[in-house]
Amino acid sequence: MANIISYCMEAVADYLSPKLCVNCGTAIKLQSKSKFLCTTCFDWLKNCGNGYYNINGTHSLYPLNDVVRSLMHGLKYHGMTDIAIEMINVLPWEDTSFMGWGNKINIVPVPVNSARLRERGYNQAECIARAMQKKWGGRLFLGVLKRKKYNVSQTRLGAEERAWNAAGAFTARPPLPAEILLVDDVYTTGATTEACRYALMRAGAEKVEVLTMAYKLTDDGSSDWRKDWDYFKNKKVP
Numbered sequence: 394m395a396n397i398i399s400y401c402m403e404a405v406a407d408y409l410s411p412k413l414c415v416n417c418g419t420a421i422k423l424q425s426k427s428k429f430l431c432t433t434c435f436d437w438l439k440n441c442g443n444g445y446y447n448i449n450g451t452h453s454l455y456p457l458n459d460v461v462r463s464l465m466h467g468l469k470y471h472g473m474t475d476i477a478i479e480m481i482n483v484l485p486w487e488d489t490s491f492m493g494w495g496n497k498i499n500i501v502p503v504p505v506n507s508a509r510l511r512e513r514g515y516n517q518a519e520c521i522a523r524a525m526q527k528k529w530g531g532r533l534f535l536g537v538l539k540r541k542k543y544n545v546s547q548t549r550l551g552a553e554e555r556a557w558n559a560a561g562a563f564t565a566r567p568p569l570p571a572e573i574l575l576v577d578d579v580y581t582t583g584a585t586t587e588a589c590r591y592a593l594m595r596a597g598a599e600k601v602e603v604l605t606m607a608y609k610l611t612d613d614g615s616s617d618w619r620k621d622w623d624y625f626k627n628k629k630v631p
């Protein structure tokens with residue numbers, strides 16, 4: 394009975410103020426399997442999430458197409474933290490064997506800086522890490538990786554400056570598990586995740602692989618993280 398009443402109340406609320414698809418703005422029907430997407434966009438998400446992308450040794454779950462970009466925007470800037478759960482739950486895999494790992498994973502999310510954390514109230518990478526742990530098991534390690542300072546925006550820097558900026562921005566605190574799955578929202582140049590990997594390895598981790606929710610390619614279809622990484626990997630980080 395309580396279920397029927399709550400269904401009816403939800404139906405009335407939806408009729409009065411329908412939830413809109415974060416991608417195309419269409420009203421989301423009550424029977425929709427998604428809280429954030431209309432049926433068409435949700436079908437699109439399910440199809441593109443059935444692929445699995447491995448670029449330069451970094452693993453990603455979705456290409457950053459329109460639907461995925463809208464979802465990542467909602468997750469990052471509009472407090473829609475359940476988007477992470479929905480995007481992970483819709484994937485067909487029961488554990489991380491798709492990338493050669495099982496369910497004994499040690500998950501470390503990429504941290505956001507403290508000013509941004511205060512402003513938004515949450516770290517989107519941690520939301521994704523929690524959703525992965527809920528579905529795929531393993532342990533979540535929070536606080537082992539930190540941002541040292543408020544580094545300047547990456548987008549205005551050249552490749553070399555960006556590498557140093559990112560490399561100096563993270564520090565990891567032992568003891569760490571030997572094998573770590575580093576989790577972030579969107580893979581762009583890879584400078585951030587490589588800097589995190591660098592900090593974790595310096596603090597004693599033996600193997601660090603990266604898994605991001607989405608990946609973005611540069612205009613020419615390539616990614617320039619390796620250029621950045623080659624530049625600073627043998628240098629002393631300031």
Ligand SMILES: [Zn+2]
Pocket residue numbers: 414415416417418419430431432433434435
């Ligand atoms: Zn839609």
